Amino acid sequence: MITGADSGIGKETAKILVQEGAKIVLSDLKEDQLEATAEEIRSFTHNKSDISTWVADLTQLKEVHKLAEHVKSRYGGADILAHCAGARGAAGDFLELSDEDWMETINIDLMGAVRVSRAFIPQMQQKGWGRLVLISSENAMQPYEEESPYNACKAAIVNLSKCLSRTYAKDGVLINCVSPAYIETPMTNAMMEELAKERGSSVDEAVDWFLKNKRPHIEVQRRGQADEVAAVIAFLCSELASFVNGSNYRVDGGSVETAFG
Template sequence: MNLQIEGKTAVLTGADSGIGKETAKILAQEGAKIVLSDIDAEALDEAANEIRQFTNSDTDVRTIVADLTKIKEVNQFAEKVKTINGGAHILVHGAGARGAAGDFLKLSDEDWQKTIDIDLMGAVRVARAFIPHMQEKGWGRLIFISSENALQPYEDESPYNACKAAIVNLSKCLSRAYSKDGLLINCVSPAYIETPMTNAMMEQLAEERGTSVDEAVDWFLKNERPHIEVQRRGQPIEVASVIAFLCSGLSSFVNGSNYRVDGGSVETAFG
């Protein structure tokens, strides 16, 4: 399929693994110039090499280390993209963390602030830095990665729930503000995808229960995510395929939407 993005610059945050890396592979294969960002330089280089091998070509893949909790680094990140590739046409914002978790009454202001700074304000800073690139070009695609937690919150993850719900709202807000400039802004909400973040969760659960990780996954599916009707963890490529469509020229009438890629995890039909 021709996604109509050949030669366009795609910037992906949180892209040294998981969903971001798989999305970059698809976009690279379609001829986009790729800029990967995260906080681990070594992991970014490994991801870039994997993308080049995947496309079996001299694909233009750059890496930029940036801490999205620091406005100065975000602005420098955007300026580097402008200098290297003339600015971004596409931004996929996937950087984030589970953050503080546990009993709501035991979570401190600091716990909340740390999670908000990464999961919500990181998105705000990146959007603010890169939207002007797209405005100048008169064409843009901005995709935020939210979560099932935005629509179906879990009681031990209140800061993460709130931030991911805010991301969906932010996406809708910006889609209304900047569509006149040629930007289409959407959101994707995955559930229980096999990524480093959920791997860490399962390793912790296995330790707590005194079981193997595979047994922890089975227990979690049965007891914590019973509405994942496909009865398995999702794979990053399954989310990346939806994101890639939203990055494409084929998504020209999709704006302000939230796509759930959750195997049925969210119970309601209308969230």
Template sequence: MDLKISGRTAVVTGADSGIGLATAKLLAAEGVNIILNDKTKTELEKAAEEVRSKAESNAKVIAVTADLTKYEEVQQLAAQAKEKFSGADIVVNSAGIRGAAGDFLKLSDEDWFATIDTDLMGAVRICRAFIPQMQTKGWGRIVLIASENALQPYEEESPYNACKAGIINLTKCLSKAYSPQGMMINCVSPAYVATPMTDAMMKELAKKRNSSEDEAISWFLKNKRENIVVDRRGKASEVAAVIAFLCSEHASYITGSNYRVDGGSVATAFG
């Protein structure tokens, strides 16, 4: 399917692995120029080579390190987009952390602030930096990554739950403000996708249960994600496919929406 965005420029954060990397590959294959962003230069450069191998129509791929918890670094990322490509047309904010988890009463203010600073304020800083570039163009696509946890929270992940619920609300807020100017702003809510974040969770669970990681995954599916009717972890590429569509010209009448890519994990029909 031709997404009709060849020649556009996309900034993808959290792009050295997982959903961000899978999305960058799909967009590059559509001829989109890609600015990959993450915090670690070595891993980001390796990811950039993978994306370049998928690029079509002379699409350019560059890697720019920036920490989304630092305002100045986000502004520098935006400046790079302006200098290299006359600004971004598409932003996919995939950067995020699970953050502190456990008993709510044992989580400190610092635990909460660390998660908020990356998962919520990181998205705020990115949107604040790049929306002006899209205003100048009169066209834009922003996709923020929320989570099933926003709609179906798990008690041990209260900071993460709250931040991801905030992402859905932020998406609607921004769409009301900026979609009249040509920007389609949406979010995607994955569930239990095979990424470094959930890999770390499964390693921790396997250690706690004194089992293999495969056994931990099976136990987790049966006991903690029983509503995943496809009975497996999701693939980053499956989430990326939805994101890529939302970045496309075909998504010109979709804004302020949350798309669940969760294998059925959210039990309600209307969340």
């Protein structure tokens, strides 16, 4: 089960897991984009894989329940959940952000993770085996001043994954977190397009400026790629990670400055 699956990290995770023989349910907000992604992955794997799609708004509890029911009825429940859905949410000066700005971001980024975890962990408990990977961000350890709601939600995701890992490991369900930094996805592309407009520059120039001025500790000096994050997610979903639980894997090119953040 992959949320936020129509592009970016979710899509690349699906590609790897399908190659490893997984049956996949892709979920996101737009049916046409989901179906296009499913067709691309089928083509990528020569149409041999069992891939289905399900449109769900994870801010709506009823839609999360319907998604879980679909997975249960079609596959007997989820073995793996990679929760890749999320949004930057409201950004700007902290004193200018409203309660509504905060609650919108929390509802998507934090409560979305809470809802899907609550829906799918019981399916894994019934099987006696499961892998749950939540996606946080470098912002959880190294917050940026203009993104306070996103920072807070992503820090909460790290804490949530640790909390759940302590609770459900006894049931065979291992729960971990992945924290990317500045990955080339539709979300960061939109950020760069906005920055380019503000600076009156090209998008490529905006990316270069952002790397030098906002992410100077990305030591590899480039944006990360979604498949580089997906590789770590796939590892955590595998038997190779059978003794990994409650961890947070930073896939950030060195962006987080400290050793212990």
